[in-house]
Amino acid sequence: MVTSMFMAAQAAQGGGSMSFLIMMVAIFAIMWFFMIRPQQKKQKEIRKFQNSLCEGASVVTGGGIYGTVKKIDLTTNKIELEIAKGVVITVDKGYVFADVTASAAAGQTK
Known part of the structure; x- marks a missing residue:
């Protein structure tokens, strides 16, 4: 009985780690889309301007x-x-x- 409850708890915990991993990937994707990507575009524009001086x-x-x-x-x-x-x-x-x-x-x- 104790063993079956322990295995059920482990199974529930394993599903939680998968959702945590998906959440972390989603947060990174949002950060990239709203922070990193616009900064890279701005850097590209500055380099283009500097080369066309x-x-x-x-x-x-x-x-x-x-x-x-x-x-x-x-x-x-x-x-x-x-x-x-x-x-x-x-x-x-x-x-x-x-x-x-x-x-x-x-x-x-x-």
């Missing part, structure tokens, strides 16, 4: 510095930005995130 573009860096691209060195992945008249700084290409003219136009349409 050209001289004369008005950009903003990751540190919030606004400037105009004066020179792009593809061998070292560095960009020279003019942040004021006659003031040129060198920034890594990976830290240039947005086009100022495109973001200003998007802000006016809202």
Whole structure:
């Protein structure tokens, strides 16, 4: 009698672990769909923008510095930005995130 109750409890517990596993997979799928996937899309857009940079573009860096691209060195992945008249700084290409003219136009349409 005790043995049959023990086996019944184990069988019920085994079904619970399967539903727990399904629940964990569902939670991971939801996290991927709402968090990871949009972040990957955003990263892809930023990379596309960085690869399409050209001289004369008005950009903003990751540190919030606004400037105009004066020179792009593809061998070292560095960009020279003019942040004021006659003031040129060198920034890594990976830290240039947005086009100022495109973001200003998007802000006016809202």
